[in-house]
Amino acid sequence: MAAVRNTLVVGGGIAGMSLAVSLRKIGVAVDLVEIDPEWKVYGAGITLTAPSLRAFEELGVAERIAAEGNVTHSLKVCDANGLALSVMPMRGLTGPGSPGNGGILRPVLHSILSDAVRAEGANVRLGVTVETVATDGNVTLTDGSHGTYDFVIGADGLHSQVRTLVFPDAPEPRMTGQGCWRVVVPRPREVDSGQMFLGKDLKAGITPVSRDEMYLFYLQHVPDNPRMPDDRLHDILAGQLAPFGGLVGDIRRSLGPNSNINYRPLEAILMPLPWYRGRVLLIGDAAHGTTPHLASGAGLAVEDGLVLTELLGTGMPLDHVLDRFMTRRYSRAALVVNNSLKIGELEMNHGSAEEQTKLMAAAMAAIAAPM
Numbered sequence: 037m038a039a040v041r042n043t044l045v046v047g048g049g050i051a052g053m054s055l056a057v058s059l060r061k062i063g064v065a066v067d068l069v070e071i072d073p074e075w076k077v078y079g080a081g082i083t084l085t086a087p088s089l090r091a092f093e094e095l096g097v098a099e100r101i102a103a104e105g106n107v108t109h110s111l112k113v114c115d116a117n118g119l120a121l122s123v124m125p126m127r128g129l130t131g132p133g134s135p136g137n138g139g140i141l142r143p144v145l146h147s148i149l150s151d152a153v154r155a156e157g158a159n160v161r162l163g164v165t166v167e168t169v170a171t172d173g174n175v176t177l178t179d180g181s182h183g184t185y186d187f188v189i190g191a192d193g194l195h196s197q198v199r200t201l202v203f204p205d206a207p208e209p210r211m212t213g214q215g216c217w218r219v220v221v222p223r224p225r226e227v228d229s230g231q232m233f234l235g236k237d238l239k240a241g242i243t244p245v246s247r248d249e250m251y252l253f254y255l256q257h258v259p260d261n262p263r264m265p266d267d268r269l270h271d272i273l274a275g276q277l278a279p280f281g282g283l284v285g286d287i288r289r290s291l292g293p294n295s296n297i298n299y300r301p302l303e304a305i306l307m308p309l310p311w312y313r314g315r316v317l318l319i320g321d322a323a324h325g326t327t328p329h330l331a332s333g334a335g336l337a338v339e340d341g342l343v344l345t346e347l348l349g350t351g352m353p354l355d356h357v358l359d360r361f362m363t364r365r366y367s368r369a370a371l372v373v374n375n376s377l378k379i380g381e382l383e384m385n386h387g388s389a390e391e392q393t394k395l396m397a398a399a400m401a402a403i404a405a406p407m
């Protein structure tokens with residue numbers, strides 16, 4: 037029998053929804069509060085690595101991800117003009133022939149996870165958040181209600197309110213100096229895998245996210261964090277992509293005021309140990325918000341919920357669960373956050389491609405190990 041019976045999950049993103057699903061599977065009661073009354077997510081794509089696909093498989097949603105998103109077995113590396121330099125096999129971690137790379141539109145992933153949350157019987161309350169959180173599990177909510185929980189989990193993202201309330205001396209997320217552009221475009225039939233395009237000091241990439249769509253991503257060095265006006269996004273992105281030809285050049289020429297473009301300055305945070313106080317724990321981006329360089333933030337968020345549920349399911353007392361959780365999660369998350377930040381710094385400072393590849397390979401090998 038699990039060490040806790042009733043839980044409050046604050047935040048219905050990838051971390052909160054995954055945790056809610058896995059806790060319900062072992063019979064733990066879950067109240068999930070999400071601040072957004074419409075429980076929406078913005079329309080960009082997301083890239084899924086082999087460890088992320090493994091985590092979704094364990095959660096029980098991999099089939100729908102493969103059907104409604106896209107999974108592949110390779111990654112093509114090209115020069116800035118789209119000339120193929122190599123094709124890297126991407127092996128999966130869930131058995132022979134399993135896919136090692138994938139992509140999906142965030143709203144599609146959101147509906148797969150939110151369907152699972154509801155199907156497993158979590159009690160979802162939208163447009164509500166916490167006003168106070170005590171470390172003994174007593175909370176007040178913004179709708180005026182009170183609750184007493186065995187366990188409160190802050191899964192409320194990079195700018196976590198639970199972190200502010202419970203860890204007032206925690207660091208704030210910091211700007212990294214890069215901004216991420218993403219645009220969803222039609223997928224030409226010949227694009228059968230993810231692709232990276234390597235220019236001089238510039239990288240762009242493409243991830244297919246469904247049979248008919250793919251998204252392009254590109255990181256810009258933005259030391260002064262300029263405002264990017266919505267009505268100029270297509271012009272600014274087109275200017276950034278000017279050094280690229282081939283497929284990226286085709287996408288650049290197709291950009292216009294109606295393009296589905298998302299721009300976001302990058303921020304990161306790594307909470308120092310421990311991520312809990314009393315009966316309150318932080319997971320996902322609230323504890324380890326990372327940049328997209330290793331495409332691993334979503335996978336880490338899902339893994340947090342799976343590992344926590346596995347430990348709670350043993351029936352050991354909550355303080356032991358929390359200690360073991362930190363042992364299993366801290367160094368893994370720290371490696372992803374720190375190597376992502378280092379790769380970003382190398383990109384901004386014209387660092388060597390070999391060093392970037394080494395950091396990427398080290399992190400990917402480490403997170404391919406069991407979670």
Ligand SMILES: Cc1cc2nc3c(=O)[nH]c(=O)nc-3n(C[C@H](O)[C@H](O)[C@H](O)COP(=O)(O)OP(=O)(O)OC[C@H]3O[C@@H](n4cnc5c(N)ncnc54)[C@H](O)[C@@H]3O)c2cc1C
Binds near residue numbers: 046071166
């Ligand atoms: C530009 C960019 C590109 C990325 N690309 C990738 C990628 O390709 N692959 C990948 O794996 N990862 C990627 N990531 C990282 C990934 O998006 C995150 O790691 C992941 O979304 C973390 O999930 P989360 O649930 O912890 O946080 P979030 O996704 O931020 O979800 C938090 C949820 O909590 C809600 N919330 C916020 N405040 C409150 C509150 N006070 N009370 C209640 N609810 C609240 C929010 O509305 C939201 O629903 C990228 C990140 C960025 C910034």
